[in-house]
Each structure stands twice: as structure tokens, then as C-alpha cells.
Amino acid sequence: MRTNKLLILFFALFTIILTSCDPGVKYTKVVQNDSDFDITVYIFPESKVGDGSFYKFDTIRINNHTEASVYELSGLGQTFEYEDCNTYADSIFARVIGIDTLDYDINLNNKSKWVFSVLDKTFKEGGTCECRVRITNDMIK
Numbered sequence: 001m002r003t004n005k006l007l008i009l010f011f012a013l014f015t016i017i018l019t020s021c022d023p024g025v026k027y028t029k030v031v032q033n034d035s036d037f038d039i040t041v042y043i044f045p046e047s048k049v050g051d052g053s054f055y056k057f058d059t060i061r062i063n064n065h066t067e068a069s070v071y072e073l074s075g076l077g078q079t080f081e082y083e084d085c086n087t088y089a090d091s092i093f094a095r096v097i098g099i100d101t102l103d104y105d106i107n108l109n110n111k112s113k114w115v116f117s118v119l120d121k122t123f124k125e126g127g128t129c130e131c132r133v134r135i136t137n138d139m140i141k
Helices: 002-019
Strands: 024-033 039-045 059-062 066-076 089-096 115-121 127-135
Touching: 024 059, 039 066, 059 066
Parallel strands: 024 127
Antiparallel strands: 024 066, 039 059, 039 089, 115 127
């Protein structure tokens, strides 16, 4: 009888501990190149040590009709913390490869150009989320 009470107490404490845990979140920034041109994305991380260090590259080539993840962060938190799609960099921009006279008419530093979405929800609003920017032929000038 005493063993059953200890077992019930153990499961009750275990449940309380689990409900007080912080949720986990994985956040990714994706550049989706839907144009007919290959592009290079240049990223100048923040000069201070911190968020900028989570960028995977400082320069990345993204071929036409492909996408690339340029920033990843995993840790404790909730997905809504990333809704603003902050760039976490001093600057980020894209250039058309091989054609110096063409440029994209999009400011990748403008947070409103990035679209936030939650890909997977988990415990206490944790989960997987991303901010994505889509580059199309219409944006080339």
C-alpha cells in the first residue's frame, strides 16, 4: 500500500515538473529564390557578439528556383517571440550573379518583407517557426 502512495506521489511530482518546463523553439530564416536568376545573399552580422553569430554564412549562393536557410536558432522560448522577423544583422542584401546591371527591388533589411509562419506547434506555444522571403522575377530591375 505504501509503495502505491509513493508511486502516485512520484507521478504527481513528475507531472508538475513537466508542466513548469519552458517550451523549446526552433527558428529559421529562409530565402526562397523563385526567380530565373542565381543570386548571392550577403549578410553582415551585427558587430557585437550575439544574435548575428547564428547566421550560417556571410555569403551564400542560391540557385534559381531553390531556397536556402540563412539563419537558425534553437533553444528555450516560444514561437511568437520571432513574429517580428528581425534580421539580427547589420545588413542583408541580394545580388544577381553574373549580371551587374540587374538588382532586386527588395530590401531584405525591411522586416515587413519577411513572412512569419509556425510550422509545428508543441507544448506551451513552443515549436518550429520560420521567417521567409520570396524573391521573384517581378522584383528584378
